[in-house]
Amino acid sequence: MAGPALTVAVVTVSDRAARGERIDQSGPALVEWVERRLGRVIQTAVVPDEQPVIRAELERLMDQSSIDLVLTTGGTGVSPRDVTPEATWGVIEREVPGVAELMRLEGLRHTPLAMLSRGVCGIRGRSVVLNLPGSPTGAVESLEAVLPLLRHLIDKAQGDPADCGKIGTRPIFTATSDSLLNFENE
């Protein structure tokens, strides 16, 4: 990792996990992954798929100056109880739409159903929130897809005035080296 470790909170959103009917696997999978790649998990929580409860928990965590990043897992799909994005909209001050777009595009490699993920990324004060899917694999893969952006996003959101660090990149559309568009008849 470049720079100091981030402090992270992980929130599992699941009715069944909150009622103790299912063992939360996604939360621990995220914790393990974060500790290895990104920083230190200093709080975890399990909440039901209830908008006011999710919102209150996100506010509580994001308003702690010691927390850089809040990751949620679960509730990003299209089932009637999936309302994590709506709860997240209620707490963020500014959206960062490209992070969610990138998660969906990267998810297309694995399954077209990734396009149904409604996860949101946004900023509240000095803190960033990112909604991840509910399955352990989906959550970790989605997080991995945007990892190169996360530290920069958080550094900037916290007011770092430094110039953008260089992140290695590989052309996304390798077979077409020019623009996606052209002007044949202009």
Added chain:
Amino acid sequence: MAGPALTVAVVTVSDRAARGERIDQSGPALVEWVERRLGRVIQTAVVPDEQPVIRAELERLMDQSSIDLVLTTGGTGVSPRDVTPEATWGVIEREVPGVAELMRLEGLRHTPLAMLSRGVCGIRGRSVVLNLPGSPTGAVESLEAVLPLLRHLIDKAQGDPADCGKIGTRPIFTATSDSLLNFENE
């Protein structure tokens, strides 16, 4: 088709078709396509490009428990009278942004102007709404682009607790087998 046929309503949004000055071609093209690939069209309507009228028609259709999917055609562009997305925002409870993103990306194969399509996909109660472009070809091509997602989206929106069915997929960025991003200087 896998599973029982869906019940679908098709709404043509067009001032001229609503006034009888133009024969609606997109509505019938969608009906024909839906009956062949997706399910049964049980209602059709033609409405003018007026937000309150579109909104009322969408509410009326989406609140019928017998309708799984409402397709609109027309009014998704950038002309002054194009307000179908705004009307749709007024009736949906939850957006599914990746469906519209995928329609635009697939549309880029045909024309860069596909990126100007402002169509929205969302959920209200047990019903899904999808805005399609106004031309017969554009409407059918856009629908075809997201067909693999539609049944799953509707099943889930209606509370099907089953695990995600597998949908065949092909790598989207074939020439680049790894992530779109990497970490050269981490």
Added chain:
Amino acid sequence: MAGPALTVAVVTVSDRAARGERIDQSGPALVEWVERRLGRVIQTAVVPDEQPVIRAELERLMDQSSIDLVLTTGGTGVSPRDVTPEATWGVIEREVPGVAELMRLEGLRHTPLAMLSRGVCGIRGRSVVLNLPGSPTGAVESLEAVLPLLRHLIDKAQGDPADCGKIGTRPIFTATSDSLLNFENE
């Protein structure tokens, strides 16, 4: 250029440029590029990163019937003072999300950080606004990425009833000639 030259306003959003602590380079770079490729720049402004100030300036410019397009540069990132998109949301009547999506996708060719750009494109009355990044290079590259769409977008937003002009296009996903999705198990 096809058709008559567009009339354009360029707004630099930057606290330091507004205070005279930094020479505005992005505004002049955009002016030079626009005059060469797109039309005539008839007004320029430099405003601080204050939502009400940006909003008032955008309203003032977009409500002039002589202005087709307002380009902003700066304030699209994730730093605490970056609020150009929020100000823009406050003035547009209709969003055109695909334009911002395309700028981000094209930006991925240069740097993954392009996905953190939060720029918005939208319509107010007969006028189009487009948020561009703050660096001269980023601003010009982003504008170039969507240039093929801009004239069509503006013509249509101003009520041109003509059929869509053909814009040359090249397949976006060259190695995969079919749809991004398929139906192996349908």
